[in-house]
Amino acid sequence: MLSKKYSIGIDFGTKSGRAVLVDVDNGKEVATSVLEYPNGVIDEYLPLEKERIKLGTDWALQDPNDYLEVVYVTIPEVIQKANISPENVIGLGIDFTACTMLPVDQRGEPLSNKKSFKNRPNAWVKLWKHHAAQPYANKLNEVAEKRGEKFLKRYGGKISSEWLFPKIWQILDEAPDIYKATDRFMEATDWVIMKLTGVEKRNISTTGYKAIWSKDSGYPDKKFFKALDPKLENVVEEKLSTDIYELGEKAGNLKEVIAKKVNLSSDVAVAVANVDSFVSVPAVKVSKPSKMVMVMGTSICHMVIDEKEKFVPGMTGVIKDGILPGYYGYEAGQSAVGDIFEWYINEGVPSYFKKEAKDNNMNVYDYLEKKASKLGPGESGLLALDWWNGNRSVLVDADLTGMILGLHLNSKPGEIYRALIEATAFGTNKIIRTFEESGVNIDELYACGGLVQKNETLMQIYADVTNKPIKIAASQQTPALGAAMHGAVAAGSKNGGYDDIHEAIYNMAHLKDKKYHPIPKNVKIYKKLYREYERLHDYFGLGENDVMKKLKNIKQKYE
């Protein structure tokens, strides 16, 4: 009997990195290790010892050294916990938030590690939810529209401020010396793979979805970049790698020095970098069209694959082979979901309610969920717009803000919490309907992520609001599983892995028995409430009343 083979997936999330050691035969998750990033999300002050550098509104940075720390700490720990022989680990894959990008020098060293730049916010990793490049995104969209750039329709009509070029442009404009000192702008996910293997292999996913690139037409034209800013004319040639690699390809083997440090063999096949949402699609056993995958955590990412290329307003992108080889991969998303609930718990749940939760031996989340579960649709009398972090799909507008309406002197935390859940479900429903209206069919939903496992009320609300059945990933760490699956594919069958992702899906991905089915009487009420949501969505989101932007304008004058 041959010895068992393992693959390691590392999921680099917003706040922490998580390694999972997976049995290649059956996808069983043998050991897990999590490390919180020592510097977390940097959104108030740079983490400097002697200086106090304040960040502006909407900034969100990270420290690239935190990512390597995750590698060094979590890999040895999963091997030790699993108690296996390191040479039986055949593959390693990673996935990441995106677009999370950084400027590096010729040796691949982040500029934020350099003495001369470390007190400069623009030298640090710009996290996906860094929204301070919105003015650049606005100008970019304006120019692209005026020039009739065809790429716009692949991205739902708008380029998001979260993506690569608005972030690069912000650096150029605010810190031209940093732009000049930058050898390459890299996705953090590609940067980590480069650190592990010694070679830069830019992955198709982030390049396609976040850097306005497609197989057919490559990057936007020089003339376009010149129209944005003459200094950007040669940004692609000068600052980006143009060799693009497919998902599941092998990037290389582990560098000797890293292999030693993490207690692995340097024969391990390292897969081309990937994105947290996209690796989740195979990990929830989806390999066909009409099945929308929702990665539900701090935000929600919605993905579906299809044989044809359709143009869906407000989708974040459609990229050939961008999610699964052989299909057009569609992505859409909501920029805050779990983040809204967390905001509410931190900034809005009163002390008596926390005490009640404690008296009931429950954490605040569970107690809120319990209270919310006792209410029917619309019983709270409240309706919210889920734009606490702007709107990604379908409006693509980071300057929109959250709203709650129906407040009353008797409004209680359980009611507000339920209204917030409902608002995020309405946001998902808006996305699903926009896909359907654009010719991309959706029959059922597949869910994974941190919000899915515990929150039965939330999941039922999503089924009722969308009027679609929802299946749930068996794994509680689907991105890491998906990354490990890609590691197994990079290793290939001759090394005990798989030759393509479909084989890996068949063997390694699993669903739970529990499914959520829409309850007809709830569906009926939610149809009414959704109409009201949609009306407010259009009123505040499509420019009829742009009060949210006016308020933001006034607020920004204080900065």
Add this chain to the structure above:
Amino acid sequence: MLSKKYSIGIDFGTKSGRAVLVDVDNGKEVATSVLEYPNGVIDEYLPLEKERIKLGTDWALQDPNDYLEVVYVTIPEVIQKANISPENVIGLGIDFTACTMLPVDQRGEPLSNKKSFKNRPNAWVKLWKHHAAQPYANKLNEVAEKRGEKFLKRYGGKISSEWLFPKIWQILDEAPDIYKATDRFMEATDWVIMKLTGVEKRNISTTGYKAIWSKDSGYPDKKFFKALDPKLENVVEEKLSTDIYELGEKAGNLKEVIAKKVNLSSDVAVAVANVDSFVSVPAVKVSKPSKMVMVMGTSICHMVIDEKEKFVPGMTGVIKDGILPGYYGYEAGQSAVGDIFEWYINEGVPSYFKKEAKDNNMNVYDYLEKKASKLGPGESGLLALDWWNGNRSVLVDADLTGMILGLHLNSKPGEIYRALIEATAFGTNKIIRTFEESGVNIDELYACGGLVQKNETLMQIYADVTNKPIKIAASQQTPALGAAMHGAVAAGSKNGGYDDIHEAIYNMAHLKDKKYHPIPKNVKIYKKLYREYERLHDYFGLGENDVMKKLKNIKQKYE
């Protein structure tokens, strides 16, 4: 030298009653006593020992016995505290929330005290903020409009659900046996005076402002009442007293049995009943037109007097001699102000913030105020509609609800609190502008009430939003002072009091030295923000988007 003379004013508020013993010479408040109503505001269950009778949404009741308890406890206490001889007390006045009404039998006994009715919500005192009669108010307004009833314009175009006839109609419709058993429907303020003196003397203020009565045309016509419901045709003759008495008139002397019980002489002159807001006008030293008085507490009442009768949309009423003899008295109001802040502190301030307040040796209110004071106008990025308890003026619609907009993952309690203050100030500004547009001039504001004394940031925001200077009452208990002033007028000069309210104002009312002046740079920003407030006010309040009502409809189906 003659011995000093005193008058006692009792202010019956929403949660407690407060007696103040006042020096008639100079208005000095010598002693105060407060009693919380034992049964408080009854809005969940009737206060019964053996039964659990749940109230519907928007119900708000009180126990009439609590009012007498206030008389019995607080009068002896102020006399004792002041250490004066009881025979030097020459007058007694009271003021009350309104319309706070109750059904009584032939002996003046509240039906809620009767065994056969006490488990019936409709037998209890309906507090001013009982809003469950809204459907009756809606029907009443519809009928009145269809019939072209002229009285509507005296009340800004709409009769409020808080007023007498909607409340009576609710009783008739929901509990015809209680209606039948009722000898008279009384304002609680008149009922207390009747209990003190033994005679019913209906006061001009509540009759004019809350019972659709005027000196010129009396009550509405029988035909109108018949059009509402044939059983209401004779409601005035059968269920109401039609003898109306002026403010400051003497209702009678204290009944012997009461005098003994409270340790006063039965020679004390008892003034005709009054209303908490109206007695505040003389107590803040206002005796002329163009000066708007704001009583700022759980709600705000806005009053101004004028020589002419104008019709102001959404005002709660214009009544000749209804506030000060010789003038048309105008009233308008916001149905929740302090109540919104209290809701926020109870239901929305997170525990870490309360802990911070404690660590700073501050109560939560003061700490919120401190945080809010560090922000400039618009710096929160938030905008709210102050309709947590519906909108009294200028929309007269209890079915509207609160809204907050601009919420962000970084929104903090100090910002939300400031936005709530600003929303209430915008609400006041809307009222002021409506008066001005209707020909009632307003040059300066005079403020009194619980919100005025401590909250400097709040007061400055009101000055900046309205762009008017604000003067502040010296007294912290203006309604009780105003009630005592009316007591002194009821006693008359021959007994050591005054012959009219103007003499009492001259001698007994005082202002603080501190005034609030608008700060031009804040005024400028608030003008912009107010435009946004007004646009949302009209959008949600005037029917363009009636989502608030639709939500309330759906919510009510669960009751």
